[in-house]
Amino acid sequence: RKEVEQDPGPFNVPEGATVAFNCTYSNSASQSFFWYRQDCRKEPKLLMSVYSSGNEDGRFTAQLNRASQYISLLIRDSKLSDSATYLCVVNYRGSQGNLIFGKGTKLSVKP
């Protein structure tokens, strides 16, 4: 079983739609959780951290369920510019990093 699993998609949605991505992780010792965004032929960039209480950044909402080892990302009012691959990331070695990446979910927002 892979350490971080995501639905690869692609998710094809119209502008303005709400879309949700899910991710599961296998290591219960995981401590930190993130969503990264990767545009085509570019490097991954941090989108947001994920906290147990849930957190929101504009149109983006992230949720963490430690009991189920499940992470989600919700994008509201999707824009064409949201088209990218979204990578679920976990870390279980504290501040020294060692980020474990899922393979990503591809999102395509259409006009």
Add this chain to the structure above:
Amino acid sequence: DAGVIQSPRHEVTEMGQEVTLRCKPISGHNSLFWYRQTMMRGLELLIYFNNNVPIDDSGMPEDRFSAKMPNASFSTLKIQPSEPRDSAVYFCASSLDRPEAFFGQGTRLTVV
């Protein structure tokens, strides 16, 4: 602010040749990571350094791969000899006492 700088951006080489990828982390960061990305396997951690010391190299595929960090501002990833299955995008990333990392633009390696 200068981000993580990698060179070269693209590299095409023949099987059996030595390849050296270079990385300059963000100034002041104390952790440096080398990742490899392929369609089949996604992003895989090869090795990471903390304060210039290799902490975990369990992701290095085999002895053909080696990495060094002689000082806080420079690291290399070397493949010798290279093979076609090494073709991938190699990313360097750095961080400062936090789990999230900042990535360079990557080196796209093609071994023919």
